[in-house]
Amino acid sequence: MVFLSFVNCMRVKGPDKFWKRRQILKLAAHFYGRKRNCYSIAIRSVQKALQHAAYGRKVKKLERINLWKERITAACEELNIPYPLLMENLARCDIALSKKTLADLAIWEPRTFKCLTQIAAAKNQSYPPTVKAALQPPPEGVITRGML
Amino acid sequence: MNRPISTYKRVQQWAVFGRLWFLFDAKWQNPFDSAEKIAKYLAGKHKPIYHPLSDVGDHVVVINTKDIALPNKEWRYRMYYHHTGFAGGSSWTSAWELHNKDQTKVLWKAVYKACGGSLLRHNMMERLHLFPDDKIPQELMENISDHMKQLRPVPKALHEYTEEEIKNFPKVFEWPEDYVLN
Numbered sequence: 001m002v003f004l005s006f007v008n009c010m011r012v013k014g015p016d017k018f019w020k021r022r023q024i025l026k027l028a029a030h031f032y033g034r035k036r037n038c039y040s041i042a043i044r045s046v047q048k049a050l051q052h053a054a055y056g057r058k059v060k061k062l063e064r065i066n067l068w069k070e071r072i073t074a075a076c077e078e079l080n081i082p083y084p085l086l087m088e089n090l091a092r093c094d095i096a097l098s099k100k101t102l103a104d105l106a107i108w109e110p111r112t113f114k115c116l117t118q119i120a121a122a123k124n125q126s127y128p129p130t131v132k133a134a135l136q137p138p139p140e141g142v143i144t145r146g147m148l
Numbered sequence: 149m150n151r152p153i154s155t156y157k158r159v160q161q162w163a164v165f166g167r168l169w170f171l172f173d174a175k176w177q178n179p180f181d182s183a184e185k186i187a188k189y190l191a192g193k194h195k196p197i198y199h200p201l202s203d204v205g206d207h208v209v210v211i212n213t214k215d216i217a218l219p220n221k222e223w224r225y226r227m228y229y230h231h232t233g234f235a236g237g238s239s240w241t242s243a244w245e246l247h248n249k250d251q252t253k254v255l256w257k258a259v260y261k262a263c264g265g266s267l268l269r270h271n272m273m274e275r276l277h278l279f280p281d282d283k284i285p286q287e288l289m290e291n292i293s294d295h296m297k298q299l300r301p302v303p304k305a306l307h308e309y310t311e312e313e314i315k316n317f318p319k320v321f322e323w324p325e326d327y328v329l330n
Contacts, residue, residue, distance in 0.1 A: 067198075067199065070193060070198055071196045071197070071198055072196075074193060074194050074195055074196050074198055075196040077194060078194075078196075103196065106196040107196045107197055110196075
């Protein structure tokens with residue numbers, strides 16, 4: 001006779017300790033010193049390293065956005081248009097280009113970027129939010145035919 | 149594997165990453181505001197290709213640093229602190245005293261501060277060339293290709309206008325002939 005239910009009554013010891021530790025030590029393989037080999041020290045540094053990695057994933061995005069902003073600002077200064085004015089008026093023109101795309105255009109296609117700044121300047125002129133913008137002369141070489 | 153690029157592309161890359169030399173006239177300029185602008189050029193933040201780790205900063209040659217204009221009472225009340233490391237070795241030097249000792253030092257320190265605290269600061273400061281007057285060595289003058297706009301326009305003194313310009317300057321009214329000005 002085979003007792004099939006006997007297996008359920010046995011004491012379950014859980015997963016193998018070795019493989020559980022192996023999982024952590026693998027993550028600590030590139031650490032320096034006893035942090036690499038001793039489990040009780042490795043588990044602490046692995047947990048801290050994972051915290052840093054989680055933080056880094058967030059900061060990486062912010063740093064990239066800041067870099068694109070700096071690059072677009074530099075390109076805007078060359079063309080004598082403030083960065084906020086460009087971004088605001090591109091949005092009002094429904095030109096939905098991301099900061100990454102604008103920064104790439106500023107580097108690789110400077111003439112396309114210049115056209116975008118001129119469109120923004122023309123939009124700012126046609127629907128001026130301030131009196132100062134209305135008093136400035138319209139940008140040269142932009143034919144809008146009243147469609148902006 | 150490194151693939152060869154065409155001659156045009158190669159020259160284009162040289163042109164993009166080539167260092168430019170800018171001239172800045174510090175006459176009657178606020179050194180602390182100017183320093184931020186100069187630091188921007190030294191770091192290369194005026195270029196769309198800017199990245200903090202790619203070495204794209206330009207050279208800046210500053211002339212007339214003896215004529216800088218500090219705001220308000222800064223000449224008297226701005227103190228530069230130094231400590232020799234020995235007991236009682238602290239000293240405070242006011243801006244006017246420092247300017248008397250070295251006419252480029254106030255602007256140098258302002259730019260040093262504006263460059264930030266990163267490890268790139270030393271290399272950035274190497275690209276800054278300060279001169280107390282408008283005399284630049286010939287080998288530096290040959291490199292200069294552009295100038296940075298001054299933050300504030302330098303007003304013209306009355307004696308610098310010609311007789312004709314003063315005569316034709318628009319007036320609201322004429323003084324009566326028998327009126328004694330002084």
